[in-house]
Amino acid sequence: MFALVGAAVGSFLNVCICRIPEDLSIVFPPSRCPHCGHPIRFYDNIPLVSYLLLGGKCRDCREKISPRYPLVEFITAIFAGLLFWKYGLTPAYPVMFLFVCTLIVITFIDLDHQIIPHILTLSGIPIFAVLAVVFLGLTFIDAFLGIMIGAGTLYFVAVYYEALTGREGMGGGDVNLLAMLGAFLGWKALLFILLVSSLLGAVVGVALVVGKGKDMRYAVPFGPFLCAAAVLHLFFGELLNGLFFSLPG
Numbered sequence: 001m002f003a004l005v006g007a008a009v010g011s012f013l014n015v016c017i018c019r020i021p022e023d024l025s026i027v028f029p030p031s032r033c034p035h036c037g038h039p040i041r042f043y044d045n046i047p048l049v050s051y052l053l054l055g056g057k058c059r060d061c062r063e064k065i066s067p068r069y070p071l072v073e074f075i076t077a078i079f080a081g082l083l084f085w086k087y088g089l090t091p092a093y094p095v096m097f098l099f100v101c102t103l104i105v106i107t108f109i110d111l112d113h114q115i116i117p118h119i120l121t122l123s124g125i126p127i128f129a130v131l132a133v134v135f136l137g138l139t140f141i142d143a144f145l146g147i148m149i150g151a152g153t154l155y156f157v158a159v160y161y162e163a164l165t166g167r168e169g170m171g172g173g174d175v176n177l178l179a180m181l182g183a184f185l186g187w188k189a190l191l192f193i194l195l196v197s198s199l200l201g202a203v204v205g206v207a208l209v210v211g212k213g214k215d216m217r218y219a220v221p222f223g224p225f226l227c228a229a230a231v232l233h234l235f236f237g238e239l240l241n242g243l244f245f246s247l248p249g
Ligand SMILES: [Zn+2]
Pocket: 033, 034, 035, 036, 037, 038, 058, 059, 060, 061, 062, 063
């Protein structure tokens, strides 16, 4: 049941992913076919199901609908289910789900445009810090240090990388994103997130170079790896922290 609700939320996340980078309203107008502009009928707007019934094509112009739409709905449905399984009907559940939804939107916007909109991260920092302190038992100090260390670490990485290579590797969006992750998960999660995201980024980077012959300097956006690491931390953080990093406290 929660996965079904998740698929519907995913449908809304698709709207956010398309419209936030364009500075458009996310509530109005209703969804249209990006190809022919025809408004999408309510019965063609059922998450996942409509895509299958329509055979992945617009009812009006028969143009292919990007499989990205059902993919985002599917991912959101999966996480709605997994988070319910982990947290049950507790106040932590909607808070965690909101956090993961924000990361899904950030991931796909960064993949599409290589930007992470400040409106998401800069409003996310105070909102997620407060939610984590009120509902998840994070201490205020943990959240505060998470913001400071999160922003600070990537800021210095960005500055030094640019000084050494003369190329911009890390954008301000990544800095704000790590600050938001620190605000919500606390500063102790940052080491895990940085290690895991770098590792994932390196693996995918090498795979792109070897598999597709991409230039090593081909910029792979880093935001999706930060988001993936944060989600892995939600599910496995305690376990791995216990195994590898015996951080005090
Ligand atoms: Zn169309």
